[in-house]
Amino acid sequence: SEALLIGLQDFEFAFSEDGEERRFYYHTQKTRELDNLLGDIYHKILDMERAIIRDLVCRVLQFLPQLTKAVNFAAELDCILSLAIVARQNNYVRPILTEDSILEIRNGRHALQEMTVDTFVPNDTKIRSAGRINIITGPNYSGKSIYIKQVALVVFLAHIGSFVPADSAVVGLTDSRIFCAMGSKSMTTEQSTFMIDLHQVGTMLRHATSRSLCLLDEFGKGTLTEDGIGLLGGTISHFANYDYPPKVLLSTHLTEIFTENYLPQQSEHIKCCTMSVLNPDGQASNEDIIFLYRLVPGQALLSFGLHCAQLAGVPSEVIQRAASVLEDIHSKRPVRRMICDNLAAKDKQYQDAMAKLLAFDPRKGDLNHFFEDVFPPEA
Known part of the structure; x- marks a missing residue:
């Protein structure tokens, strides 16, 4: 102080x-x-x-060359030991690399996803000379994207000399091009997600070879539905016209490509698969749907989007309104106006006020009493 x-x-x-x-x-x-x-x-x-x-x-x-070699050796050894430890802890197997352009994975798993869930459902992959373009449909939240990524991870790990998360794997040598159009947004670019997808798909279509692996996740969803269907159908047709297409894994909700003539008829290169679900009543709005996460042959025409919204915690009034709109659209009738209790009460109040105003005689009535009747004081 x-x-x-x-x-x-x-x-x-x-x-x-x-x-x-x-x-x-x-x-x-x-x-x-x-x-x-x-x-x-x-x-x-x-x-x-x-x-x-x-x-x-x-x-x-003065010892820079020797130190650089020592650091590079330590980094490489660290990577090899890390891959070996993970392979041992998670029961990976040694893949077989072949010069044939094939891909056979038995009970393949996603290297990261299986560590975050209690039970992971493995899936098989078999791509040979026929059915090299795999179109995968299925509900939201059913595991389509995880399946595509797990196949890419198995192929990548096999090529860097690592064991892979599967019971067995025969991986054909893939060229340096593993093309991905996964709908991801980079904050460092000044392009929309759809434009980024278009650039990636454009590069894929120009440079893919029979030894390439091409991954397309929900391509075409970022624009008008008709444009997305056209772009997706054109991309599939382009690959189908190859004598020996690349290995293509493609997931989509645009099932309109199956109902119209968007795809080549009876092409041996195209194979359709879907992620299976257990739906007892066969209704899109059924709350008892169980996702099985198992890839099976076939096509899925329902996305169960409302059920997924419910699982995600979307408010029930939003889901109810969405169900009402979908019902009107499927019935080909005008969409009904949304009925809200608050809006209905306001409308009734305004209608009553208008009726009292039309019935009021200003020469005989009391204005103060009229306004108190029309606009009662709040408690």
């Missing part, structure tokens, strides 16, 4: 620092003597530190 400093005549204020607690610094006769004797030693210490660091860097740089 100031009273304390008055009693310390030898203290001379130097400077203060602001922070959580404000600090004040003072000179005494002893510190002034040390300043006169040693000067500002802090900067001398900094100069000596810089000189030592420069000398150390120069000495280290």
